[in-house]
Amino acid sequence: MMFTPKRAVAVVGLAAAALVATACSGGTSEPAGSGDAAAPSGGTITIAAPLALTGSAGSVGLEVRNGAELAIEEINAAGGIGGRELVLNAQDTAGDPAQAVQVVSSMSRDADTIALLGPLLTPEVAAVYNSIAETGIVMIPPASLGAIPGVEGGEFNDWTFRVNQPLQYVATPLIVKAIEETDAKKVTVLGLSDNPTNKEIADWWEEGAKGAGVEVQRIDFPNATTDFSAIATSIAPDSDVIAFSTLPSHTASLTALLRQSGHKAQFLGETAMLSHEVWDNSGGATLGAFAYSPFLPDANDRAKAFTEAFTEKYDLPPSLFSALGYESIYLIAEAADENVTRDSLREGLSTLSGFEGVTGTLGYDGSGDVLRGEIPFVHIIDGGGVEKIGEIVPENAG
Template sequence: MMSIVSKAALRRAIPAIASFAVASIVLPGLCGTSAFAADTDAVHIASTAPLTGSAAAYGIETMNGVHLAVEEINAAGGIGGKPIKLSEYDDQCDPTPAATAANQIISDKAVVAVVGNVCSSATLAQMPIFGRVGMPVLAATTSSPALSAKGFENFARIIPNDDIQGVASLDLGTKVLGYKRIAVLYPSDDYGQALLAIAKRAATASGAELVAAETYITGSTNDFSSVLANIAAANPDALFLAGYYADMGAAVSQSVRAFGDKHIALLANAQTQVPEYVSLAGAAAEGTWVTNVYDINNPSEQNKAFVAAYTKKFNAEPGVQAAAGYDNIYVLKQAIEENKGSTENLMPVIRATKHEGAMGTISFDKNGDNIGGSLVVLRLTGGKWVFDDESTKKLNAH
């Protein structure tokens, strides 16, 4: 079972995080932000992730992975003998505070790269700002295909975009599990709109029918009864959960009344593979299918070392967010080293980097999308996410 650190745990560790403000990180080899601009003997990296709000669990776990990698690298001598210094910004998974954070980051001339991006709508708001100064952005799990389509030359991401992940969730349902009547529940933001478009294309390509598509406002919709009733009336045999864990957990918990005795399979991507989804959705979540790009049981030496170190430090098993944050830093380290220690003109070097990390092989195409690795399938069984070997093999064969 994959696990993450809760919001309460973060509040105990960091008593106050101001809205989209810089948080000083106290880690071995790191210091507060006041000396960054004058310090030429360190590699100064900024992070932007949701640390408060409805998507905080994603950001907190991502930054746990970032922190672990920074500690390891600094303990081993840093990058080219220089320690990493990290400043952390809370983008709240919201375009407005995300844009504010981006402006704050580019005002600090010592920052050489940005990592940790989680939410597509927030990253889309930031990229034009970062692009003005050519700031390299190595995102963690922001996945909207729009980030590729817009042609940002200073952008790369650790995970495949939703043209791969979203299609995989639909292909699992239609091509592997045999469902032909698909409904979609999606947020109204950029991320949700992109997944809806992907679901339509994937359903058509597989010979399935998209019988219902219902939307909601992320973090604001609490009562899903009307949209669930519309979905039930369309008589689907599978529902694609194309949203964040808090909303999906609430919706699934309310689905029992709407669906009654009718069995509707639940298909999702990695956004739901967190303990919060399970606790919010309750017994109704049992049987949820998930496609993911990270398998905690990957037997590679890199992943085994990461899982052991993460579990020891945080007393919890890592999920995809933690692995992405961790690999974020190591890809950046490798790129700087391959650039002979220089942080100048870094983006082309990042995109040319091939890294073997906790998530497996990471390599980038001309748009900065990760094209390495493969997909895994898990199912929620007895309250735990269980790897499904047969479905994984069938999905990757398509």
């Protein structure tokens, strides 16, 4: 059976269930860059994955890669795209923007590569943002959620399609929801002083909390910090909510220290809080933490089938980041035509709407940030999974 583009047939799990999601297509203007006019020349189609597989975000990159590999296995089992198999070429950027530039430049020169799954972190995405438009290759950053410097109002270039829910549209609703749930009077916001993305997220949370009329303590520290004891002891003991705009390694260490010291505050995080690394390395200290997650294992039939297949393959449940890697590959397959080129893929993604995926119903209005409706407001349950306890509405809700 051949995978049919424009009709995303997911062969998922042991039952190999066929699940159909339609997408509406229309005309689009020509992009500023120019992709390859010809289809990939070889017998396979390559999706390049410049991901942080080591470093402070390495666990997230590995989770994305695992989800992407499962999706490619399923699509190839169904016949590939136009009869050609997909190949994932994953290379490590270590989360370093300079290394991301080198890796992306090399990958983009391969004529058989039709898209980039990555980079992972927003500073890396910013570093390659202009070059991918000049080269003319689709970039799907699977985890990036911060603002891109120089991109105003979500007006991205024609080649960039983010799939994670951008925090700039949910930051204020998220922290206001946490304050309402806890009747908080004081909030501590943690950020990274030398990471523009995490610093900006912390800014949004600080502004949102102040707007809700609560007292705010703000603490920033460098990304290279490894001893968190001074930071933990400097957090106000009467804080009702502690909001983490930090990377998984920081969050794991700090949440463990805070619980060991007896701090009872409600933890709040963005999607990095949901990484398996945070749960495992904190010793379960994030139990009950608030976050938001476009992915819930039992949200719909596709999510259930994906969860079953992923758990069977890797012997652990999927995280949000595994789901985003998986979703990204199916978005590519859905948007591709049988003679897929970089240009035709860009056009297909730019007009995609109503795609029923494992992270909800989504699409794009041109390029840029994904459009979704309401986003689950969740807390972390025993074992590191999540449970929906409410909803928040993004400011760019589709």
